Amino acid sequence: MTSWIAFLQEVLLYGPQILQGLGNTLLLAVIITFNGLVGGILVFYLTLSPRSVVRRLTDGYISFFIGTPLIVLLFLMYYGLPQWGLPLSPLTVAVLGFTLNVAAYNARYLRTAYNGLDQQELEAARAQGFSGLEVFRYITLPQTLRLSVPALTNQAILNLKDSSVAFLIQYTEFFAEVQELATRTFQYFKAYLLAGLVYLLLVSIIVLAARRLEKAILRPMH
């Protein structure tokens, strides 16, 4: 018990750094969740293009980013690009890498939901006189977003958890600070347990929010 109290005292001592790290984690997670959603919608829109070249290129993009480990992309940009005279900050690399990756996943979720839409509703919208973009904006997108809420919130959870990978490119996020705490106090078990609990708490908040969102917007559609 006394060792836990001693450990918590250390945590309090490192409190400001840990909180700053937590702030950085949340910053990155919020940015990539937002960018990934906007990017995902854009990529999804391109998968519906009437031009087969655009569709093929978009499918290629999705397959490439789903098929490539994110860490490779991050290392390529963070350690590789400076060799070409293009040094980027850790946050920039993390935002770019995650956005490209998450957008591909989100586009795939939206596309899967799109396959389940009633095509006659889309035809009805065209028959009413809506343009292709208007049909997308008023019918396709609202419906696919609603159907994708579970998949998109899962992705938001993954974003939060995977943001810890950014510590490998020197981005001082929450896990990096916990790592620091662990090595300084030699309390590895307690430090990582603390990290796990904090992530669990944050994920629980997302899950609860997602459930409320689902109840509010999904129920009337079924």
Place this chain on the structure above:
Amino acid sequence: MALLEVRKLVKAFDGKAVLDGVDLDLEEGQVKVIMGPSGCGKSTLLRCINRLTEPTSGQVIFRGEDVTRPDTDVRALRQRIGFVFQNFALYRHLSALDNIKLGLRKLRAMSEQEATSRAEHELRRMMMQDHGAKYPAQLSGGQKQRVAIARALAMDPAVLFFDEPTSALDPHMSREVVALINQLYLDNVTMLCVTHDVFLARHISDRVLFLDHGCVRAEGDADHLLEDHEDPHIRAFFGRETQGQ
């Protein structure tokens, strides 16, 4: 002048003609029914007229204007044709009221208040005023049909197209659709209706057009066509259908 004149309309898919030179006239205020066996091109005909499907050749003249020309404003054309789909095709993420309001707000640029009052008016006309807040999933087939008609009528179309309006309804609801279409006829709404349903055809229209293999095989009074037509093929078709009722 006819509201709609279709001349030698051809639609081929992969070289196979689904419509093979169809002629059709629809006068203002008229209700015309198109019948024929499955796959005869009935629905394709409706879709070619509002250019949801591009016709291969031929002309569609809408109020004196050839709307098959490449410079036609297709979206403006579609806004003048109300289309009621087979499965009603209500936007499932919107309430009944919002289904009607969407076109008014976005295509007619009406204010929120104007659109709401217009949509409520159309729902009342269809006796659906108590169901405006419900979502399509909470409505019965007949109720969805009424909302779909209200959605089409709200746009003040020159003509209303029905694609198999009774195929997704039970017999009781089908009779209600007959009453509904007749009420619209009295309100001077021009209608073109594609159907298999002899009961519907007989009770909503005096002019029936029989389409077969992409051609108009016969056109005439409902009684003549449905009862004792000289063409044995047509007699056989309706004979089978009426026995099956």
